[in-house]
Amino acid sequence: MPKDTFFNLPDDKRERIIEAAIDEFAQRSFHDARVTAITNQAEIAKGSFYQYFEDKKDLFKHIIEIAVGKKIEYVNQDMMQNMQDYGFFQLLRELYLSGVRFAKEHPRLVAIGMQLLSNQELYYEVFGTHAEKSYAFYEDLLRKGMADGELDPAIDIVLASRLLTMFNYALVDFVYEDGKVDLDDMAIIDKMLYIVENGIKRR
Amino acid sequence: MPKDTFFNLPDDKRERIIEAAIDEFAQRSFHDARVTAITNQAEIAKGSFYQYFEDKKDLFKHIIEIAVGKKIEYVNQDMMQNMQDYGFFQLLRELYLSGVRFAKEHPRLVAIGMQLLSNQELYYEVFGTHAEKSYAFYEDLLRKGMADGELDPAIDIVLASRLLTMFNYALVDFVYEDGKVDLDDMAIIDKMLYIVENGIKRR
DNA sequence: ATACAATGTGACTATAGATTCATATGAATG
DNA sequence: CATTCATATGAATCTATAGTCACATTGTAT
Numbered sequence: 001m002p003k004d005t006f007f008n009l010p011d012d013k014r015e016r017i018i019e020a021a022i023d024e025f026a027q028r029s030f031h032d033a034r035v036t037a038i039t040n041q042a043e044i045a046k047g048s049f050y051q052y053f054e055d056k057k058d059l060f061k062h063i064i065e066i067a068v069g070k071k072i073e074y075v076n077q078d079m080m081q082n083m084q085d086y087g088f089f090q091l092l093r094e095l096y097l098s099g100v101r102f103a104k105e106h107p108r109l110v111a112i113g114m115q116l117l118s119n120q121e122l123y124y125e126v127f128g129t130h131a132e133k134s135y136a137f138y139e140d141l142l143r144k145g146m147a148d149g150e151l152d153p154a155i156d157i158v159l160a161s162r163l164l165t166m167f168n169y170a171l172v173d174f175v176y177e178d179g180k181v182d183l184d185d186m187a188i189i190d191k192m193l194y195i196v197e198n199g200i201k202r203r
Numbered sequence: 204m205p206k207d208t209f210f211n212l213p214d215d216k217r218e219r220i221i222e223a224a225i226d227e228f229a230q231r232s233f234h235d236a237r238v239t240a241i242t243n244q245a246e247i248a249k250g251s252f253y254q255y256f257e258d259k260k261d262l263f264k265h266i267i268e269i270a271v272g273k274k275i276e277y278v279n280q281d282m283m284q285n286m287q288d289y290g291f292f293q294l295l296r297e298l299y300l301s302g303v304r305f306a307k308e309h310p311r312l313v314a315i316g317m318q319l320l321s322n323q324e325l326y327y328e329v330f331g332t333h334a335e336k337s338y339a340f341y342e343d344l345l346r347k348g349m350a351d352g353e354l355d356p357a358i359d360i361v362l363a364s365r366l367l368t369m370f371n372y373a374l375v376d377f378v379y380e381d382g383k384v385d386l387d388d389m390a391i392i393d394k395m396l397y398i399v400e401n402g403i404k405r406r
Numbered sequence: 407a408t409a410c411a412a413t414g415t416g417a418c419t420a421t422a423g424a425t426t427c428a429t430a431t432g433a434a435t436g
Numbered sequence: 437c438a439t440t441c442a443t444a445t446g447a448a449t450c451t452a453t454a455g456t457c458a459c460a461t462t463g464t465a466t
Binding site for chain 2: 118
Binding site: 046047 | 412414415
């Protein structure tokens with residue numbers, strides 16, 4: 001956690017530091033990211049940085065917390081409160097939608113997340129509990145859908161939860177690296193959900 | 204490309220270097236990987252390394268070429284030769300199967316590939332053409348399946364090709380990080396294909 | 407106004423790691 | 437044997453960066 005001095009800072013300076021950090025971590029892996037680049041861009045002295053943070057990792061963890069917070073803002077809060085009122089595929093659609101909106105509006109945070117995904121050690125240190133929560137959430141969703149008779153009883157819930165997570169990544173990836181797939185977001189989400197629902201086999 | 208001196212080396216020394224490099228690159232990202240660790244493990248002098256390779260990237264590219272070559276060995280060659288004789292889902296099953304067998308037997312190469320996936324710049328420099336080939340291959344497969352009437356005509360081929368690639372990653376990931384999902388490989392592949400074919404909706 | 411605390415500063419230190427280079431070794435050639 | 441060529445070596449160089457520290461400035465309470 002950043003030191004108190006950091007939270008005592010005038011808002012604009014604190015924000016400059018956060019902005020600079022997001023820029024740097026979005027472009028480079030944790031190890032490659034340079035404290036110097038951050039202090040330069042934020043126009044603070046190197047020494048000041050260490051008044052605010054224990055070290056580079058301390059700042060990084062803080063950025064991840066910010067990203068997680070922002071991400072949560074994007075999921076439909078009404079939906080989360082009144083899950084019973086939504087069907088499984090409606091819920092899934094809302095979730096994917098929020099993921100896409102988030103990626104569109106915070107591409108740098110998505111980039112940081114992607115990076116983190118590939119650094120196992122850091123990932124578990126920084127993100128472990130969040131990740132588990134996310135899997136558990138999908139599993140609960142699937143179990144509920146199954147109980148309500150919306151889902152094929154033959155599917156394996158654990159496996160399906162991983163696949164739904166993967167689909168979410170795939171979706172974010174399409175939107176994030178724009179131009180790769182050339183459809184508007186809604187159309188992508190709908191086509192994707194169609195495949196999740198029905199598979200690709202002719203019937 | 205490594206220098207001639209490298210290819211002139213006695214087999215056992217050359218292999219020691221490759222082994223050490225695979226070990227190091229499997230554990231650390233390209234940037235984090237240390238030439239020193241490789242020369243130490245291979246028991247060659249630091250200077251010798253630069254007799255064999257232009258630089259660290261030169262070796263890395265070579266390792267990727269080796270991995271790609273090994274990966275290709277694992278796909279059923281009979282299948283590749285006689286595609287017409289296989290149905291779409293049979294072909295897909297064979298492909299996934301080869302992916303899983305490869306991951307089981309060469310976990311370090313898989314780890315290197317995973318790492319690479321997350322370094323856009325390096326990825327395109329080292330792997331770009333391979334990746335495009337892989338997408339194109341799935342697209343062709345889907346087009347053929349569509350033409351043969353095995354697939355739902357409503358699905359978007361480009362999107363589906365990305366999803367099939369994602370499924371492949373998911374599969375490798377399950378097998379690779381063993382214990383995460385607790386089913387034997389065949390069962391995972393079959394359950395996964397079931398979802399690809401039919402979706403998860405109750406019918 | 408004075409003193410004490412909190413914050414700011416950037417030159418300095420420490421470390422790690424890639425790459426180079428002068429020199430050594432040894433095998434092949436004439 | 438002397439010379440040349442290919443290869444081996446590790447100390448030295450170079451570069452990049454994280455993190456520290458002694459001192460400077462600012463803010464605040466009495």
